[in-house]
Amino acid sequence: MYLLYDLIWLVAATVLIPWYLLRRFCGGKNRKGLRERFGWYAPHRLAPLQGRPVLWLHAVSVGETRAAVSLIRALKQTYPEHALVLTNVTETGHAIACDIDEVDLSLFFPFDISWAVRRVLRQIRPDIVVIVETEIWPNLVRCAKRASIPMVLVNGRISDRSFPRYLKVRFLLRAILNRFDALCMQTRQDQQRMLALGASEGHVAVTGNLKFDMSCDGVGALTPEALRLAYKLSTETLVWVAGSTHPGEEEKILHAFHEVRRQGVALTLVLAPRHPGRAQEVGELLDSHGLTWVVRTSLDKYGDVLKDGAVLLVDTVGELLKLYAAADVVFVGGSLAPVGGHNVLEAALLKKPVLFGPHMQNFREIARLLTEAGGGKMVAEQELVDELVRLLTDPEARKTMGAIGYDLLLQHTGATERTVQVIRRVLSAEV
Missing domain, CATH: 3.40.50.11720 (3-Deoxy-D-manno-octulosonic-acid transferase, N-terminal domain)
Incomplete structure (x- = not known):
């Protein structure tokens, strides 16, 4: 069995090696x-x-x-x-x-x-x-x-x-x-x-x-205002962060973004695909929607702040907690598409109200606990707009949901x- 398994890996390597190169x-x-994946390390590495x-x-x-x-x-x-x-x-x-x-x-x-x-x-x-x-x-x-x-x-x-x-x-x-x-x-x-x-x-x-x-590694000590300044997000608009999104979800998120703004909510969107390499693909989608947007790695060259209706497209890793901390409302992706969901507790850790779709199989127990306590909410695509409007227009509701989620995290x-x-x-x- 193990010999067959090795042979399968060796066949796979004939594809993987050219791909890595x-x-x-x-x-x-x-x-x-590539060298490390074959167990070859330079002596100084060890x-x-x-x-x-x-x-x-x-x-x-x-x-x-x-x-x-x-x-x-x-x-x-x-x-x-x-x-x-x-x-x-x-x-x-x-x-x-x-x-x-x-x-x-x-x-x-x-x-x-x-x-x-x-x-x-x-x-x-x-x-x-x-x-x-x-x-x-x-x-x-x-x-x-x-x-x-x-x-x-x-x-x-x-x-x-x-x-x-x-x-x-x-x-x-x-x-x-x-x-x-x-x-x-x-x-x-x-x-x-x-x-x-x-x-x-x-x-x-x-x-x-x-x-x-989890711990927030000092992110919690940074004020939302300071973080918005760092990410050139306007303090005159609300901020919705959609994190860890997958193909098929961005279109739904942008539809909800348009609908929320049509209802009179001044809003900036931060869109963070799960795989940063998809930034170009998502950027083309933003263009097709006629949106003003800037990619995270070019933000330092952007002279203005991102105002109502603009989008910050995240093409980096390791910044999601900071972006969540700057948000008024968080949506966690991998859940409107049949992916299985991603970690909603990162938003709860920062006392943020968190929304997620129905496909949460990989985080089933966490999603259940959070929903039952009232620290987060599972929404179908057609419910996303209504729940966003409710939270974005009610600061107390946002504060309450975020506090409940944080308390639940501490209890477990x-x-x-x-x-x-x-x-x-x-x-x-x-x-």
Whole structure:
């Protein structure tokens, strides 16, 4: 089975390598990325690990990396003598990881080919491998187990979409899952699904959702006025931030933007696609709507402030929390299109009223809690305009919804501490 798996990866590499090379030469992407994905590191890259025990955390992309920040900080406090390595699959996730002070070394995750994984394990020599959310890489799990390196999955979840697919191959998954020393799941339902896939009961625990333990890293200390000044947003208009949007959603958002303004609300829109590389595509859509807009990376050259009816198009990563802090109302994308949603707690952390669409499968429990408490609202496309108008014309309603969301977040903290306790038990058992 593993030989076949390696062969599939090698075939895939014949496509992936030209793609990475093309992006490197045409788009100026990270030149170290391709080598690192095969486990080839320049000696100076690994210098921060020399003579130190190592904790290796893996978070596939932006959402998982942000969710892991509280855990990273807690592990650094618990194990200050350890070097902390954080790997990512995506370039956007890697960019976020490079800005986390507690991380000693940020690397790209290797292709899950047996020889590449073994090479990485020999060079990093981790005391433990911690996988954030349900990233199951068969060769990594197998090679780590053979090298007697404990593995822990944290903040695990199994979505409604994934569960039926996993059930079809549980005869393969069972052996992989039981090589983990611990599986820390977000909810009781996630725990039951993991057990149904064949995981040993004693290895599966419910530790909660790390996303409830987020911090705003000083963003909360910045006033909305100061942030609006930095982003050239007019203080004479209200600001609606639509974050993490996907294809098919921007058209609906722009329709709502026009309708809200037709009802007499002076409004500026901040539009932040989930993938910044789509900025040109979204810019063409803005042109087709006859809107005045400016891209974030050109904002310093823009002489005026963005007034009523203008749009700030975000083509950067790592600024979403600041933009949410500048907002009057937040909409979180991936939810009007059948994507599964994105993290609505980032807006709640900043005490902002948050709206989201009906496709929230990946954040089902968070969306339910937030909706039931009144700290956020799920809206269908036709309801978006009415709810925006209601909130934008009622400052007290905005304040109340934001405060409820923030209180809910505080009530559900503690996942980080519970997860660290599991990791400590696993490490202690290996001593």
